[in-house]
Amino acid sequence: MNGTELLQSINSPQDIKGLTLEELAQLADALRRMIIETVSARGGHLASSLGAVEIVLALHYTFNSPEDKIVWDVGHQSYAHKILTGRRNQFADLRTRHGISGFPNIFESPHDTFGVGHACTAISAALGFAVARDLRGEDNFVISVVGDGAISGGIALEGINHAGHLKKNKFVIILNDNEMSISKNVGAISKYLTRISTKKLYLQLEADVWELLGKIPSLGGKARILAGRIKESIKNLVVPNLLFEELGFRYLGPLDGHDLRELINTFSHLHQVPGPVLVHVITKKGKGYPFAEKDAEKFHGIGSFYKKTGNSRSKSKKEKYSKIFGKTLSAMARDNDRIVAITAAMKEGTGLSCFAEEFPGRFFDVGISEQHAVTFAAGLAREGMIPFVAIYSTFLQRGFDQLIHDVALQKLPVRFILDRAGIVGEDGPTHHGTFDLSYLRLIPGMVLMAPANENELSRMLYTALQIDDTPSAIRFPRGTIEGVPPKDADVPLPVGRGEILREGADGVILAVGTMVNPSLQAAELLAAAGLDMTVLNARFIKPLDEELIKAFVRPGMPLFTVEENIVTGGFGDAVGKLISENELSNQIKVFGIHDHFVPHGTRDELLREEGLVAEEISRRILEKTAPGSHLDQGGGR
Numbered sequence: 177m178n179g180t181e182l183l184q185s186i187n188s189p190q191d192i193k194g195l196t197l198e199e200l201a202q203l204a205d206a207l208r209r210m211i212i213e214t215v216s217a218r219g220g221h222l223a224s225s226l227g228a229v230e231i232v233l234a235l236h237y238t239f240n241s242p243e244d245k246i247v248w249d250v251g252h253q254s255y256a257h258k259i260l261t262g263r264r265n266q267f268a269d270l271r272t273r274h275g276i277s278g279f280p281n282i283f284e285s286p287h288d289t290f291g292v293g294h295a296c297t298a299i300s301a302a303l304g305f306a307v308a309r310d311l312r313g314e315d316n317f318v319i320s321v322v323g324d325g326a327i328s329g330g331i332a333l334e335g336i337n338h339a340g341h342l343k344k345n346k347f348v349i350i351l352n353d354n355e356m357s358i359s360k361n362v363g364a365i366s367k368y369l370t371r372i373s374t375k376k377l378y379l380q381l382e383a384d385v386w387e388l389l390g391k392i393p394s395l396g397g398k399a400r401i402l403a404g405r406i407k408e409s410i411k412n413l414v415v416p417n418l419l420f421e422e423l424g425f426r427y428l429g430p431l432d433g434h435d436l437r438e439l440i441n442t443f444s445h446l447h448q449v450p451g452p453v454l455v456h457v458i459t460k461k462g463k464g465y466p467f468a469e470k471d472a473e474k475f476h477g478i479g480s481f482y483k484k485t486g487n488s489r490s491k492s493k494k495e496k497y498s499k500i501f502g503k504t505l506s507a508m509a510r511d512n513d514r515i516v517a518i519t520a521a522m523k524e525g526t527g528l529s530c531f532a533e534e535f536p537g538r539f540f541d542v543g544i545s546e547q548h549a550v551t552f553a554a555g556l557a558r559e560g561m562i563p564f565v566a567i568y569s570t571f572l573q574r575g576f577d578q579l580i581h582d583v584a585l586q587k588l589p590v591r592f593i594l595d596r597a598g599i600v601g602e603d604g605p606t607h608h609g610t611f612d613l614s615y616l617r618l619i620p621g622m623v624l625m626a627p628a629n630e631n632e633l634s635r636m637l638y639t640a641l642q643i644d645d646t647p648s649a650i651r652f653p654r655g656t657i658e659g660v661p662p663k664d665a666d667v668p669l670p671v672g673r674g675e676i677l678r679e680g681a682d683g684v685i686l687a688v689g690t691m692v693n694p695s696l697q698a699a700e701l702l703a704a705a706g707l708d709m710t711v712l713n714a715r716f717i718k719p720l721d722e723e724l725i726k727a728f729v730r731p732g733m734p735l736f737t738v739e740e741n742i743v744t745g746g747f748g749d750a751v752g753k754l755i756s757e758n759e760l761s762n763q764i765k766v767f768g769i770h771d772h773f774v775p776h777g778t779r780d781e782l783l784r785e786e787g788l789v790a791e792e793i794s795r796r797i798l799e800k801t802a803p804g805s806h807l808d809q810g811g812g813r
Contacts (some may be wrong), residue, residue: 188262189287190238200237200436204229207256208464208634210267212483215255218270219479219602220278223462223472224323225255227433231457232256235319235350235441238446242286244317245305249298249326251279252476253352262286271602273777279606279752293606294571295544296329298322299349303335306344317346317446321634324353325521329544339452340424340775347452349425352433354461354472376556411667420454429456434463473524477603488750494656498527500630501652503635504665506531506566512641514562518542520549524596527564529565542766546571548577550590557588562641568594569609569651570600576615583647584619590647591640597626597651598690598740599769599783600762604776609651609770613688616649623648623671624718626689632715634665642668653690653740655779664781672719676728680708683734683801688714688726688747691738691767697790702797717747720754729755734763734801740788743768765791 179184179202186192187201192458195203206230215222233256235246241261248254258276259267262285269275280288290301302320309316326332341349351485375686376710420427426449431438439457446453461476462468468475479490509515509531516538523541542549546567553563567575572594583590594688597609612673616624623643627633633652640648677692678699687695692713699709710728714721730734735755737748748766753765 179203181260183210183264183296183421183580186260186264189241189260192233194235194258194483197437197440200233200245200799202232203383204436205232205464207259207375210264210463211255212257214267215478216481216483218272219481220255220271220426221252221477222465223468224252224354225474225701226255226465226468227461227463228321228352229463230434230436230439231321231350231352231459234436234443235321236260237440238443239317239319245302246287246320247290247291247298247302247305247318247320248280248288248292249322249332250295251292251322252584253323254280257287258285259287271604271699271776273775273781275605276778278602279604279777285650285808291606294574294601295323295326296332298326299332299335299339302347302349302419303339303342303344306339306347307342310344314571315346316343317348319348319350321350321352323695324351325544330547336423336425343424343451345450345452346446348446349454350430350455351456352459353430353435353456354459359478373538373771384735397692420496425452425454426450427454427456428456431455431457433457433459436571440593443530449774450665461543466769479685492656494659495630495653496527496656497633497654498525499631500507500527500633500657501566501593501595501637502527502530504634506534506639508665509535512562513538513643514560515541516556516561516563518553518565519548520547520562520567520571522566522568522571522595525568526593527740530565539546546574547578550575551582553590554578554582554588557583557590558586562589562591564591564593564640566595568596568607569598569612570607572735573611573615579616580619584621587621587646589644591643592649593684594649594651597653598653599774599786601652601779602776605773608774610740610742610774612649612651613717613739613741614746614749617747617750618745621646622718623716625650625669625716627652627703627713628658628687628689628692628713628715629660631660631663631665632669633665635669636715638666639668639671651689658693669715671718672712672721673725674712674716674721676724677713678708678711680710683736684712684728684799685736685738686708686712686714687752690740694788694790694793695738698793698797702747703792705794707798707799707801714747717750720750725754726758727750729760731760732763734765734797736793736797736800737764737768738784738788738793739766741768743770765796765798 182199182203183206208226212224224467226366237399261424263276266276272276276282279293280291282288284290291429298320302318306318414434428442431442481487505517517524517528518540519528520542521544523529523532549565553565558565596610597612600607615623625647627636640650677696685695685699696711702709711725737751739747746768752764774782
């Protein structure tokens with residue numbers, strides 16, 4: 177039976193337990209082929225999942241999921257796990273609407289013990305499982321699988337610290353070290369290891385080795401090479417052991433993460449090891465697919481591509497908003513040496529690669545540490561620097577306390593750039609940026625902007641540069657620009673001022689950001705149906721352009737707000753508050769994302785489901801303004 181036939185016979189983890197090592201190796205190859213086949217068609221997190229195939233096989237061969245709890249950190253590594261746990265036949269529909277999720281999901285399978293998507297959560301969640309297990313008097317294993325990039329995150333270190341203190345048995349951390357998180361690892365962990373290597377034990381071992389070499393007849397350059405290799409071997413073997421055992425863990429490794437025999441033997445012996453254990457496994461990110469091995473960053477999270485070439489299937493020639501941001505910030509930085517850029521392990525994703533290359537001394541990748549990024553920027557701002565912090569909308573949620581306490585309370589002019597705002601598509605509810613207008617709007621003093629196109633993005637960056645007495649934020653979507661010709665791209669916008677795009681006598685559509693163009697298109701459809709609508713581009717969510725709104729909203733005139741954000745606390749709420757306080761009208765309807773988490777699917781599919789495309793906006797406005805409708809009778813929101 178070949179690997180493909182073997183894979184077709186696997187319907188649960190129990191089905192692999194009787195396989196030989198040779199058959200497991202064949203199965204690993206078949207898993208990689210299936211993952212490459214599906215991700216090339218659907219997009220997804222390829223390189224990480226390819227690198228973790230043997231870890232997945234060894235875990236399910238040795239342990240008994242779901243009784244033994246396997247908790248994945250982030251979930252980028254979990255595709256083989258999904259295939260082996262009863263979802264082989266559904267895997268071809270990965271990340272499609274109504275297909276399986278790209279991340280572990282507790283509503284999808286009992287083998288997905290904890291829902292993930294943001295880094296660094298697995299150890300804390302797993303420790304919760306372990307404590308609950310002991311309180312119930314049960315005896316299962318709890319295993320968390322954590323990437324090397326996530327191990328340096330604040331919550332991961334907090335979880336390690338607590339786990340080392342509690343000293344729970346059958347509590348295992350698998351550290352998957354592929355020597356490359358999304359962007360190259362940065363931060364204090366490697367430096368801390370270096371610092372430990374200066375301790376007495378390490379220095380004594382190093383001295384003993386050097387003395388031994390001194391007794392070997394002279395070998396010239398070969399002796400020096402040998403000395404360097406032995407020194408590095410001592411560091412690799414001793415230093416991690418010292419670090420994790422000081423934190424209360426028994427350290428095992430480093431292991432070859434693609435040697436099934438070594439992994440299975442080690443995992444099998446964990447039944448005999450008391451206390452919490454950290455198993456350090458070295459893997460090759462992208463293993464089995466040469467293009468991903470060569471460029472793991474590109475193939476970390478990728479859209480559909482051609483298997484034979486590794487080239488993207490996308491035919492769009494337009495630039496992305498993130499690239500416009502990076503190019504504009506670089507241009508601004510040439511004229512102002514106080515500008516610095518900060519990101520959290522997303523240099524490529526946020527468009528800052530060009531800035532990092534041109535201004536390496538003013539670029540800071542802090543790793544997966546969003547809380548630190550925000551407060552670090554606050555310190556820079558306090559000392560007169562001009563920090564721009566570029567983080568995906570969904571990830572900035574992790575720094576909410578720092579936004580309020582460290583930045584806004586002190587009125588520090590930190591500029592936040594929120595990429596991937598709104599609906600992002602196939603990555604689903606853990607990655608949609610549908611809350612930022614709400615959580616940023618409630619912060620006192622925050623200036624909040626959303627561009628309708630790339631030209632406005634550029635102007636808003638120059639606007640943020642001028643705001644020096646309070647924090648500001650600009651949110652823009654994932655994906656390509658609108659194709660608007662540049663005009664006054666370096667001219668700041670007046671803070672809190674919107675613009676009139678279309679005038680009509682029958683009602684007002686007040687839109688912001690990505691919803692401006694669909695609202696204009698909806699107005700054209702409505703005009704064909706005999707309804708003449710004004711369309712306003714708010715530009716600013718906070719402060720609102722009160723004068724503009726008051727000039728167009730009159731008693732009896734219906735008003736519709738449109739935003740790509742949860743409606744609770746968002747743009748429409750802000751407009752509604754203004755309308756109520758000024759007794760302008762009670763005929764307002766808020767269009768946006770209502771009280772639910774948006775699932776995964778293509779961005780176009782999801783926007784249509786949420787009613788945020790031109791056809792749906794116009795249809796709903798016609799419904800609300802028809803004779804006898806809620807709004808026609810003076811109804812509210």
